[in-house]
Amino acid sequence: xxxxxxxxxxxxxxxxxxxxxxxxxxxxxxxxxxxxxxxxxxxxxxxxxxxxxxxxxxxxxxxxxxxxxxxxxxxxxxxxxxxxxxxxxxxxxxxxxxxxxxxxxxxxxxxxxx
Amino acid sequence: xxxxxxxxxxxxxxxxxxxxxxxxxxxxxxxxxxxxxxxxxxxxxxxxxxxxxxxxxxxxxxxxxxxxxxxxxxxxxxxxxxxxxxxxxxxxxxxxxxxxxxxxxxxxxxxx
Numbered sequence: 219x220x221x222x223x224x225x226x227x228x229x230x231x232x233x234x235x236x237x238x239x240x241x242x243x244x245x246x247x248x249x250x251x252x253x254x255x256x257x258x259x260x261x262x263x264x265x266x267x268x269x270x271x272x273x274x275x276x277x278x279x280x281x282x283x284x285x286x287x288x289x290x291x292x293x294x295x296x297x298x299x300x301x302x303x304x305x306x307x308x309x310x311x312x313x314x315x316x317x318x319x320x321x322x323x324x325x326x327x328x329x330x331x332x
Numbered sequence: 333x334x335x336x337x338x339x340x341x342x343x344x345x346x347x348x349x350x351x352x353x354x355x356x357x358x359x360x361x362x363x364x365x366x367x368x369x370x371x372x373x374x375x376x377x378x379x380x381x382x383x384x385x386x387x388x389x390x391x392x393x394x395x396x397x398x399x400x401x402x403x404x405x406x407x408x409x410x411x412x413x414x415x416x417x418x419x420x421x422x423x424x425x426x427x428x429x430x431x432x433x434x435x436x437x438x439x440x441x442x443x444x
Contacts, residue, residue: 227372250431261336261422261435262375307374311431318363318382318426319390320433322375 221245222310224323232331237295239326241308244289249312252320253282253293256305265306266293298330334358338423338436345413345443353408353439355423362428364406366390366398368419369438375422381406383428413443 223242231237241251249270254262268275268282268291275282281294295302308323336357345351357364362383367375367390377390379398387398395417397409406425410417420440424433 222374224374252432254435259437261424261437262433263435264432267431309375318428318431319365319377319380320431321377322367324372324374 219244220324221248222308222321222323224306224308224326226326227324228327228329230329230331231298233300234297237293237298237302237328237330239293239295239306239308239328241291241293241323242289243291243310245310245312245321246289247312248310248321250310251282251284251291252309252311253280254307254309254322256307256325262307270312295328298328300330300332303328303330336423336425336434336436338421338439340439341437342440343442345410345441347414347443349413350409350411351413351441352410353421353423353441354405355407355436356405357423357425357434358404359425359427359434360403361425361434362403363426364400365424365426365433366396366406366408367422367424368392369422370419378408378421410441413441415443417441418443 252267253265256262309320339354365380366378381400384403423436
């Protein structure tokens with residue numbers, strides 16, 4: 219049972235445009251959500267996060283939106299740059315018996331074309 | 333500051349062989365985790381150690397064992413490797429009051 223889902227395996231956008239990456243979750247007990255970015259042959263690196271008590275968090279070109287009623291979050295990148303081309307993982311924390319474990323989605327590969 | 337260091341970076345095993353993946357962190361983090369990454373599956377938790385002296389199973393523990401050697405080191409052992417264990421393995425650590433992990437650069441394992 220996939221508790222965190224990223225239904226779009228890939229996304230291609232033009233440089234300068236907005237990139238929107240989506241993530242859905244099923245467990246209403248999740249209380250914190252994170253986005254990680256991964257380049258080939260490297261480990262994932264933390265990008266941005268949001269607590270379940272908020273609906274938006276912004277950090278420079280990156281904004282994460284959380285819609286709790288829909289159990290949906292999205293990552294907006296504006297403007298997109300070629301260096302943003304990477305795999306993006308959505309992750310969630312919380313739920314019963316939580317011990318700091320993160321549940322990850324399948325990942326979305328973003329390609330930003332010059 | 334090295335962060336999380338994983339060794340080896342690459343390994344090829346024959347079916348039935350055993351090996352240990354090493355992970356060490358120098359950030360004085362309490363919690364450490366082992367994930368595997370497979371195409372279309374994302375990152376799946378194998379085992380974790382919430383604090384020194386404790387280990388627990390994650391989502392896909394079968395075929396693996398772990399040892400939390402001390403606060404710095406958390407190793408993952410494959411006793412009898414199988415082709416289904418071909419994957420990229422990531423070790424991560426975090427401090428108890430943070431949600432986010434720091435990941436190592438991964439070990440790419442191929443079992444033939």
